[in-house]
Amino acid sequence: MGRYGKRADLIVHEEEPFNAETGLAALASSLTATDAFYVRGHGAVPEIDPAAWRLHVHGVVERELDLSLTTLREAFRERTETATLQCAGNRRAGLIAIRDIPGEAPWGPGATGTATWTGVALADVLALAGPLREAAHVGFEGGDLSPEAEPAERFGGSIPLAKACRPEVLLAWAMNGEPLPPVHGAPLRAVVPGYIGARSVKWLERIEVRSTPWRGYFQHVVYRLLPEDGTPGPGAGMPLGLVALNADVLSPADGETVATGPVEVLGYAFAGGERHVARVDVSLDGGVSWSQAELLDDLGRWAWRHWRITVDLAPGEHEIVVRAWDSSAATQPEDEAALWNPKGYVNNGRPRVRVRAAAA
Amino acid sequence: MGRYGKRADLIVHEEEPFNAETGLAALASSLTATDAFYVRGHGAVPEIDPAAWRLHVHGVVERELDLSLTTLREAFRERTETATLQCAGNRRAGLIAIRDIPGEAPWGPGATGTATWTGVALADVLALAGPLREAAHVGFEGGDLSPEAEPAERFGGSIPLAKACRPEVLLAWAMNGEPLPPVHGAPLRAVVPGYIGARSVKWLERIEVRSTPWRGYFQHVVYRLLPEDGTPGPGAGMPLGLVALNADVLSPADGETVATGPVEVLGYAFAGGERHVARVDVSLDGGVSWSQAELLDDLGRWAWRHWRITVDLAPGEHEIVVRAWDSSAATQPEDEAALWNPKGYVNNGRPRVRVRAAAA
Secondary structure, three states: OOHHHOOOOOEEEEOOOOEEEOOHHHHOOOOOOHHHOOEEOOOOOOOOOOOOOOEEEEEOEOOOEEEOHHHHHHHOOEEEEEEEEEOOOOOHHHHHOOOOOOOOOOOOOOOEEEEEEEEEEHHHHHHHHOEOOOOOEEEEEEEEEEOOOOOOEEEEEEEEHHHHOOOOOEEEEEEOOEEOOHHHOOOOEEEOOOEEHHHOOOOEEEEEEEOOOOOOHHHHOOOEEOOOOOOOOOOOOEEOOEOOOEEEEEEOOOOOEEEOEEEEEEEEEEOOOOOOEEEEEEEOOOOOOOEEOEEOOOOOOOOOEEEEEEEEEOOEEEEEEEEEEEOOOOEOOOOHHHHOOOOOOOOOOOOEEEEEEEOO | OOHHHOOOOOEEEEOOOOEEEOOHHHHOOOOOOHHHOOEEOOOOOOOOOOOOOOEEEEEOEOOOEEEOHHHHHHHOOEEEEEEEEEOOOOOHHHHHOOOOOOOOOOOOOOOEEEEEEEEEEHHHHHHHHOEOOOOOEEEEEEEEEEOOOOOOEEEEEEEEHHHHOOOOOEEEEEEOOEEOOHHHOOOOEEEOOOEEHHHOOOOEEEEEEEOOOOOOHHHHOOOEEOOOOOOOOOOOOEEOOEOOOEEEEEEOOOOOEEEOEEEEEEEEEEOOOOOOEEEEEEEOOOOOOOEEOEEOOOOOOOOOEEEEEEEEEOOEEEEEEEEEEEOOOOEOOOOHHHHOOOOOOOOOOOOEEEEEEEOO
16 A cells, blocks of 8 residues: 555655556546545645634625535535546656656656546535626635745636536545545545646635636646747646547557457547547557547546457557547547647647567 | 629539538638628528418427517517537538548538627527426427438437527527528528537527437438448437537638748637637648747637738748647647548648748
């Protein structure tokens, strides 16, 4: 058992703050086990006394609220959603392989996972507070102080009010049917399905209804897509929010030697936003011809989709290329190199895995 | 003046049914003039007596409705939206250049346009009808009989109930502040912002609230994305709905000779669905390096975005490549060839324009 109750097979990118991704084996399950779920932290895990903890709701609202966990549980309807969380840095390793990105963790395909989340709808809490006419964004602030910002600041971010009022956005106290572990944000975290993981703020202590987007470091300076030659700075680049269509191969592993003949290729795809995965294609000839993979368990509109296909491999070297399609019939861009950006976000280029088939 | 009150500079692909696209000059305006707006028809323009016309609303509803135009105008709040319509076959010419697509019109970049639409919210009409618990889709049927289906059938299609209940979906009787012209669906048409044009059914006569998607030819057989080697048939392929992120260059024209030195490049981009265009990049070196174009008039979340950049061209041949990004930080796929499909839908590959710069 590793730190924070995690399995030993997580790939730890950083010990303090703790940052670790899910291994390929655990990613192959439809639902990701809590002890295998990735952790993206920006500061030390705060120690919070649940009895003393309050959620403060304020800003452009009719009525400020200070809610205890007991009140949240008793005053609102409990809801459960199955949702994929995905870090904006998922698959960054592919970009780093093109050109180094100093100071950023080389996340592979495991900065994502899917769990069932239980809590109350943010919409119900907002309805009690009563957003005023100028309300347009809902900000979240956690109890974790991050030294990454200078001066250090609490992690936070906002989502548009229209999204915040949708029933799938939760304030969650449970994950996969168990109490939320401290490393995942206990006693309460936001869960914003379809948005980058950074908006699912952990250790939630403050909700601010605002007329403008969050001005804190983690939305106004980072978690923004810069052009290739851009420099991070306040307001520079495009703010991230919705997750872009993405996919990766989980098996076989890149560089693996497999037996010639039928080989099962397995992976995941995630459409993000309010879209779903409509198709996944696999090519063995560099994208000249494609075969459709089978889409596996449908966990609903907020979850990734696993896919599988059996390909027949002759002896020798092969490259497996994958492209997912979303419900708008859009597919992934081909080339990772042209997606390189200074912070290494949103690598959603078509995954490529090189394998060698050898006689068994 | 051409047929149906259209300008002579429309590019007519078919006279009967009338199919014509907007020329490059008219596409360069933020709002597309009605007399330049593209027409995609599947049958003869029906002759409808507005006084006798009724909109029949039925299916899984509490109360069937038969509404006259007068009742629609008097009983519901009038709404206006600026929205881009885009045919799923827009830019098909690029796919046909790779491999022929017999029987399908070679639409260029002009099977799209943006207008202001005035009418009532479909949501308000549905609220009066009262969708029952099993309601999940809202179907539209026009008064136009299409011989393309065998046997001939009226044009139609459906959208999810959740979309139908959004305020931007209109039943429109006016376009750009004038009564809807017959060729655009008078007396009443659906306008479904963010969806393929085929769902904005013209000459609307019947709305059917359903538990399942539309089973008619124009949704169950065509307007579906097939794999490259697929064959159209009932239920084959992926149903289209949301418009995929797309863009094209309007000036200079492909093959044009321009003067060396600064050259203005102008085009449009459209994110479709509920997304917006976040960035547009232009490359002169085949995608190795990119410059950001300026985004022009913001007409709101349901409209395309024009963009402009001035590039400096030395004497000789140049290829201008463009990629748009949507608000999920997804960009367009590089290669049109890999997007080829048997009906020629959704060509959203990065546009490429070849120009020759010559001393003035």
